[in-house]
Amino acid sequence: MDAYLIAIAIIGALYVLLALGLNLQYGLTGIVNFGHVGFFCVGAYTTAILCEHGVPMVVTFPLAALLAMLAAWPLGLVSIRLREDYFAIVSLGFSEVVRLVATSERWLTNGVQGIAGIPKMFGMLTGTPQALAVLGLLVVLNLIAIAAMWRIVRSPFGRMIEAIRDNEEAVKALGKDPAGFKIQVLVLGAGLAGIAGAVYAHYIGFIAPEQFVPLMTFQIWMAIIMGGVGRISGALVGAVILMFFLEGSRFLRDLLPFISEVSMASVRLGVVGLALILFTMYRPQGLMGDFTRK
Incomplete structure (x- = not known):
């Protein structure tokens, strides 16, 4: 049971890191x-491929973040010329292109068979101590990310990106160029996702294209919506709520024994979707949002 709870905590901490990056962007x-x-996929494959060629993890982790950030740069250039709804579609297409490249470029990624035998972090440890060490690393990474976002929010840069969010045309009228700020934000958020992907690859020990489907992005969206969009605490609380629904719904099988194991996956997804609908209806600002709003 302890191993299960630690594993859930590790995945939850990964979701927090991803949610912080998406919260910065949206x-x-x-x-x-x-x-x-x-970007999560780019980070995971970067460290996995480099480790296959003998590059130490202390080097692959920053490179995973760097390549994810480089992948975000051209996407940021696209965002300058597109409306929000069109950019959303383009970004979704970008993630699918990354996944299709990982599927088709067998010489680099081993295709649909994936990359196995990725070295574990803290290899001198085994079992529960190793898992606790990974969890500790994720806690440190999240604390660094939270501290960095805290500084950003309270800086002139943070005030500018919030102004872009609220009224981009007004920012342009003041003589400021939102384009550069948008690119920087996309790159920073992608870096967090790249780091999360690197930790995930070494923790799981195996990656394949099917692990990086759009559903993961929308789960992160659920987290920040339920927790509170634009709030650092919202990313934390939202990830906890998401893990509660994702993992807690596994035990619905005990309450609904007449539903088959195959159908239960759809029921679990329905439970999470229902929770999102209820939050949208009765708490649209999220659990950690402005309590003066209804």
Whole structure:
């Protein structure tokens, strides 16, 4: 049971890191990014491929973040010329292109068979101590990300991106160029996703294209919506709520024994969807949003 709870905590911490990146992009800047999992995928494959060639993890982790950030740069250039709804579709297409490249380029990614035998972090440990060490690393990474976002929110840069979110035309009228700020925000959020992907690859020990489907992006969206868009605490609380529904719904089988194992996956997804609908109806600002609003 302890191993299960630690594993849930690790996945939850990964979701927090992803939610912080998406919250920076959408919650603070208003960029509708439906391709967040693409950067997660880039980070995971970068560290996996480099480790196959003997590159130490201390080097692969920053490179995973760097390549994810480089992948976000051209996407940021696209965002300058598109409305929010069109950019959302383009970003979703970007994540699918990344996944299709991972599927088709067998010489690099081993295709649909994936990459196995990715070295574990803290290899000198085994079992529960190793899992606790991974969880500790994720806690440190999240604390660093939270501290960085805290500084951003209270800086002139943070005030500018919030102004872009609220009224981009007004920002242009003041002589400011929102384009550069949007690109920077996309790159920073992608870096967090790349780091999360690297940790995920080494924790799981195996990656394949089917692990990086758009559903993961929309789960992160659920987290920030339920927690509170634009709130750092919302990313934290939203990830916890999401894990509660994703994992808690596994035990619905005990309450609904007449539903088959195959159908239960759809029921679980329906439960999470219902929770999102209820939050949207009765708490649209999220659990950690402005309590003066209804």
